[in-house]
Amino acid sequence: MTPEEQALSYIESRGELTDAEAARIFDALKPLPSREFLVGSWDGGCFETGHPGCKALVETKWAGKDFRGVDDVDPIMTFDDKGGRFWNEEWGNASLREMVYRGVTSVAMIYDSKPIFDHFRKVSEDVVMGAMDAPKLPVFGSSTFYFYLKKRGKLDMSTVPFSNDYDLTRSPDQISKSMPMEKDAVREERPANFEQQASGNDFHRDGEMGLGTVDIERIEKVYRKLDLRIIPAFWTLYFLCSAIRSNVGLAQTMNIAQKHDLASELNITAKQISTGLALFYVCYVIFDLPSNLVMTRLSPRVWMSRIVIAVGIIGSCMAAMKAAWSFYLLRLLLGVVIAGMWPGMAYYLTLFYPPSRTGKRIGQYFTAAQVSAAVVSLVSAGFQKMDGLQGLVGFQWMFLLYGLVGICVGISLLWWLPDRPLPPGETPDRTGLSKWIPQSRPALTGEDALIHYEDLTRVYRRPRWAFRDLWLVVSDWRIWPLFLMYFGVVGVGIGVQNYATVIIRGTNADLTGIELSLLAAPIWIMDLIAILIVTPFSDRFHHHRALFFSVPVCIQIVGLLMTTYAGSIANPWPRYGGLLLVGFGLGPTVPITMTWTNEIFQSRHGEVGVAAASALVSGLGNLGSILTTYALFAGWPTDAKKGRTQYRKSTLVMVGILCLSIVSAVVMTLLLKYVGNGPSAKQVSSGSSTSEGEGVVVDGAARRELHERGLGRLWWSRRS
Numbered sequence: 001m002t003p004e005e006q007a008l009s010y011i012e013s014r015g016e017l018t019d020a021e022a023a024r025i026f027d028a029l030k031p032l033p034s035r036e037f038l039v040g041s042w043d044g045g046c047f048e049t050g051h052p053g054c055k056a057l058v059e060t061k062w063a064g065k066d067f068r069g070v071d072d073v074d075p076i077m078t079f080d081d082k083g084g085r086f087w088n089e090e091w092g093n094a095s096l097r098e099m100v101y102r103g104v105t106s107v108a109m110i111y112d113s114k115p116i117f118d119h120f121r122k123v124s125e126d127v128v129m130g131a132m133d134a135p136k137l138p139v140f141g142s143s144t145f146y147f148y149l150k151k152r153g154k155l156d157m158s159t160v161p162f163s164n165d166y167d168l169t170r171s172p173d174q175i176s177k178s179m180p181m182e183k184d185a186v187r188e189e190r191p192a193n194f195e196q197q198a199s200g201n202d203f204h205r206d207g208e209m210g211l212g213t214v215d216i217e218r219i220e221k222v223y224r225k226l227d228l229r230i231i232p233a234f235w236t237l238y239f240l241c242s243a244i245r246s247n248v249g250l251a252q253t254m255n256i257a258q259k260h261d262l263a264s265e266l267n268i269t270a271k272q273i274s275t276g277l278a279l280f281y282v283c284y285v286i287f288d289l290p291s292n293l294v295m296t297r298l299s300p301r302v303w304m305s306r307i308v309i310a311v312g313i314i315g316s317c318m319a320a321m322k323a324a325w326s327f328y329l330l331r332l333l334l335g336v337v338i339a340g341m342w343p344g345m346a347y348y349l350t351l352f353y354p355p356s357r358t359g360k361r362i363g364q365y366f367t368a369a370q371v372s373a374a375v376v377s378l379v380s381a382g383f384q385k386m387d388g389l390q391g392l393v394g395f396q397w398m399f400l401l402y403g404l405v406g407i408c409v410g411i412s413l414l415w416w417l418p419d420r421p422l423p424p425g426e427t428p429d430r431t432g433l434s435k436w437i438p439q440s441r442p443a444l445t446g447e448d449a450l451i452h453y454e455d456l457t458r459v460y461r462r463p464r465w466a467f468r469d470l471w472l473v474v475s476d477w478r479i480w481p482l483f484l485m486y487f488g489v490v491g492v493g494i495g496v497q498n499y500a501t502v503i504i505r506g507t508n509a510d511l512t513g514i515e516l517s518l519l520a521a522p523i524w525i526m527d528l529i530a531i532l533i534v535t536p537f538s539d540r541f542h543h544h545r546a547l548f549f550s551v552p553v554c555i556q557i558v559g560l561l562m563t564t565y566a567g568s569i570a571n572p573w574p575r576y577g578g579l580l581l582v583g584f585g586l587g588p589t590v591p592i593t594m595t596w597t598n599e600i601f602q603s604r605h606g607e608v609g610v611a612a613a614s615a616l617v618s619g620l621g622n623l624g625s626i627l628t629t630y631a632l633f634a635g636w637p638t639d640a641k642k643g644r645t646q647y648r649k650s651t652l653v654m655v656g657i658l659c660l661s662i663v664s665a666v667v668m669t670l671l672l673k674y675v676g677n678g679p680s681a682k683q684v685s686s687g688s689s690t691s692e693g694e695g696v697v698v699d700g701a702a703r704r705e706l707h708e709r710g711l712g713r714l715w716w717s718r719r720s
Contacts, residue, residue, distance in 0.1 A: 003028035007123045011148050016048045022146040026131055029121035031106030035070040035096040038107065038120070038128070041085075042067070042149035044077075053132065053145040060088065065109075065149060070096040075111060075118070094118075100454045101131075110450070115423035117453075126151040135423060135461045219455050222448050226352050229443055231364050233416045234345055237308045239368035240406040241341060243376045244315035245334065246497050247402065248277060250380045250520075251395035253501045253513045260393040261513075268324045276324075276331045278630035281494075281622045283335025288619030291340025292347060292611045296465070300348050300420055302437055305413040307344070310337035312406025319392065319400035343614035346594045350610045351420050351459050352443065352452075354701035355602050356542040359595035363535030366591050370531065370583075373497060373524035377517045384514060418443035423460050424450050455701050458606075465608035473605050473612040478677070481668035482597050482617045485549065488661030489589040491624020492556060492654045495632060496523065496582055503563065503579065503647060508572050519576065523583035530587030538592050545596045546665040548588065553658050553665075555585030560658075564651045589661075593617065596668075600677055624657060 001009075006025050010017055032038065044064035046054035061079040066087070068074075076091035092113035099108040101119040109118040116134040123129050132145040251262035252273060263273060295303045314334045321327050345365065349358045380398060387394040418440055422428060428439070444452050453460060473479075496503070500523055501516040511519070530552060538548035562578025597617050601609035632650035 004123050007129050007148070008127065010047060011045065011127070011150075014048060016050070019049050019051075019143055019146075022047050022049050023144065026121055026129055026146060027102060029123060029129055031104055032120050032122050032128065035098065035107050037122075038067045038096060038109075038149075039069060040067060041152045042128075043152055044147060044149050047129075047146040047148065049146060051143060051145045054147075057147075064152075067096070073109060075109060075116075097450070099450060101133075110424070115426040120149075123148070133457070135457075219451060222444065222451050222455075223353060223357065225448060226443055226452075227361070229418055230349070230352065231361060233413060234365035235368045236409055237304065237413065238341075238345070238365050239372045239375075240402065240409055241308060241311050241338060242369040242372040243402050244311055244399075244406055245280070245338065246373065247376055247380075247395070247398055248273070248331075249497060249499065250376060250501065250517060251398070253505065253516050254380055254395045254398075255384050255387045255393060256513050258387065260387055260395075262395055265393060265395075266321060266323055266327055268327065272324050272327075274630050276327045278626045279328055280331045280335040281625045281629065283332050284339050285619045285622050285626075287336050287339035288343060288622075289612060289615040292343050292615035293470070293608075295340065295344050295347065296607060296611045299434070299437075300344070300351065301413065301417040301440060302419075304341070304344060304348065304417060305410050307338060307341045308410030308413060309407055310410075311341075312403045312408075312410055314403070315406055316400055316403030318403070319396040339619070340615065343594070343611075343618040346598060346614045346618075347611045350598050350602055350607075352456075354456060354704075355595065355598040355610075356701075357539055358598055359539040359542070359545075359591055360536045362591040362594055363531040363588065366587075367528045367531050370524040370528040370587065373500075374521040374528075377501075377520040377524075380517045381514045384517075414438045415440050420462075421449075421452065421459065424453055458602075462607060465606075469605065469608050470612055473601065473609050474616065476601070476604065476613075477671075478600055478604075478668070479613060479616055481664040481671070482593060482600075482613075483620045484664035485661045485668070486590070486593045486617050486621030487624040488657040488659075488664075489553065489556075489586065489593065489624075490618075490621050491628045491657055492560075492582070493586045493590065494622075494625040495628030495650075495654060496579070496586070499628075500579065504576060523579050526580050526583035527587040530584045531591065534588035535591050538588065538595070542595075542599065545592055545599075546669040549592045549596075549665050550662045552585040552588050553662050556582050556589075557585075557655050557658050559583075559585060560651045560655050564648050593621075600672075604677060627657070628654065 003025050007029065009015070010025075042064045044057075044062055046057065048054070060076070063077040063079045063085045066074040066077055066085075073094040073096065074087040075094040076088040077085045078088045080086055092111060094109045094111045096107055096109055098105055099117070099119070101108065101117075107120050109120070110116075114134070116132065119131045119133065120128045121131075128149050130147045130149060132147065134145070248262065252270075254261055256264075262268075263270065291303075291307075311334065314330055314337060318330050318334075321330060346358070346362060349361055353361060376398075380394070383398040384394040386392075386397045389397065392400070415438055419428065421443060428434075430439070442449070500520040504516055504519050505511055534548055534552065538545060541548070559578045559581030562581065563575050564578075566574035566578055594614060594617070597613050598610050601613035605613070628650075632647075632653060638649075
């Protein structure tokens with residue numbers, strides 16, 4: 001039977017069907033030829049899927065819809081007591097537009113005063129099928145509501161493309177059994193040459209094209225607008241927070257000749273400094289998950305602002321440290337207040353971008369850490385010149401000024417960052433404490449907001465999670481390979497960040513504090529270069545994340561071995577060259593791990609999956625930071641003895657945990673291939689009908705994510 005026959009049979013017999021069956025029929029129908037096709041008066045009815053919206057409309061005595069023109073629609077016509085039709089003013093008016101829905105451009109009706117979209121498909125010249133998308137309405141937002149419209153008057157059955165065996169006496173059950181589709185799967189329209197397109201014969205062709213009549217360039221323009229709004233703010237806040245968090249490493253060698261370095265001023269040992277560094281990560285690990293979960297319930301914009309303001313306050317207070325106890329306390333507090341920042345940023349991105357597009361964006365603002373490490377190293381030379389000014393030593397000026405700037409940036413984020421996107425037509429809640437908080441302008445407006453809504457519908461459906469949902473995330477085995485990947489690369493990264501100047505000084509004891517600061521900067525410039533090169537390609541070939549992760553890790557291993565064994569006492573520079581390779585290899589690995597986490601857990605567990613998984617991977621992964629800051633280098637007394645073999649055992653331990661990261665990436669790839677990554681629980685969205693444990697196509701972006709973009713639409717392959 002044709003989809004048109006199936007739709008008409010259910011309409012005529014008023015038979016019951018499931019959401020999945022209604023979705024299959026709707027997706028197989030053709031779009032309306034034009035907006036003008038709907039002009040006229042139409043009677044309405046519900047497909048009997050058991051949706052509560054049907055009962056609600058029956059209770060309001062819904063009659064249908066009247067389309068006087070494409071910009072003049074009465075969306076809800078109701079019956080009066082005498083059977084006459086009148087416009088229900090409570091629902092307002094509406095207009096018709098062409099919109100992309102489930103990868104197909106067709107006619108949609110947009111309510112003027114309510115966040116409702118009705119999408120239409122053609123059944124015949126006299127009948128259309130509709131899908132109401134209203135995720136924020138209490139009744140209609142529970143799932144997609146399917147309905148039909150008939151032109152007023154007698155239905156002309158000759159206009160329906162029936163097959164020869166059509167029989168109106170067949171029951172809906174008989175029709176359902178005759179449908180040649182896989183159980184509970186959403187039918188997807190594909191072009192005739194789809195298999196050839198998907199085979200990769202045209203390597204430069206964009207894999208997103210050909211899956212529907214989607215204007216990809218228009219969608220790309222929307223995401224570029226979001227980039228201009230979000231990425232600079234994230235880059236700035238991450239730059240300052242990274243500087244405040246890591247400048248303890250520089251303070252260990254600043255003005256060391258004058259005995260105004262951190263250890264001399266606080267009268268503490270290298271082991272105590274290692275303890276203070278590790279205490280930060282202990283709190284970070286403990287509070288990462290709670291902080292990210294709070295962000296899902298509150299305003300992400302306000303929560304990010306809170307984090308940055310608190311980091312700035314603690315950073316400023318570090319200028320007043322006088323003994324070991326104050327150093328320990330402030331490092332503990334810094335770990336508490338900054339917890340959730342890094343995974344929170346990754347979670348925040350998934351509110352605006354498909355997960356497959358977040359790798360490049362995470363990489364872009366992650367460069368702030370590398371620029372911060374380089375700039376802070378260079379600027380610390382200037383702070384060392386301020387040594388003794390107003391009674392403060394060089395590193396105290398550094399802590400104080402970075403902290404004050406951080407406070408100012410944190411306050412500005414209340415206006416700078418957009419809050420989570422809302423469906424078009426919906427206004428933010430300004431009750432309670434929120435009415436006292438400055439309101440930022442929306443990230444997108446007008447047509448841009450509509451395009452984003454259709455392309456990324458999943459983020460507008462925000463079911464409140466329960467502890468059962470959280471447990472499903474925590475107990476998911478996919479957490480552990482990602483954790484081990486992150487454990488290795490972040491441990492090495494933090495170890496090099498905190499001890500770069502110490503390692504360089506071990507290769508050449510004659511270097512001054514200023515020279516050490518200047519030599520540390522190129523390590524992070526190499527890191528930045530690798531991020532900008534690798535992360536965009538990892539997004540374009542997002543089915544091969546493990547490869548883009550493992551190759552840079554191998555470069556790190558080579559660099560660490562050079563740092564350990566290369567060069568000689570007379571010529572230590574090859575060891576420094578090894579550190580530059582380590583920096584290059586470090587760059588892409590952290591963004592790729594977080595992006596892979598977003599991809600896997602959003603499809604399986606939704607919003608709470610991204611928030612919890614990114615926090616767990618980041619938090620537990622920072623156990624590697626505790627290892628490298630507390631147990632290695634200065635924290636390993638026998639390994640810290642001066643000489644040719646200084647820090648050799650520490651670097652070999654880092655080589656070992658990097659090998660563990662590579663093995664974990666390979667294991668994850670194999671398990672995903674043979675075990676799969678289907679949703680763990682029912683995920684309902686406007687772009688799909690779902691069932692327990694089955695793969696879901698939820699919106700336009702998700703359909704495109706099924707295929708890699710490859711090298712399409714790069715600057716050298718774009719058509720004029």
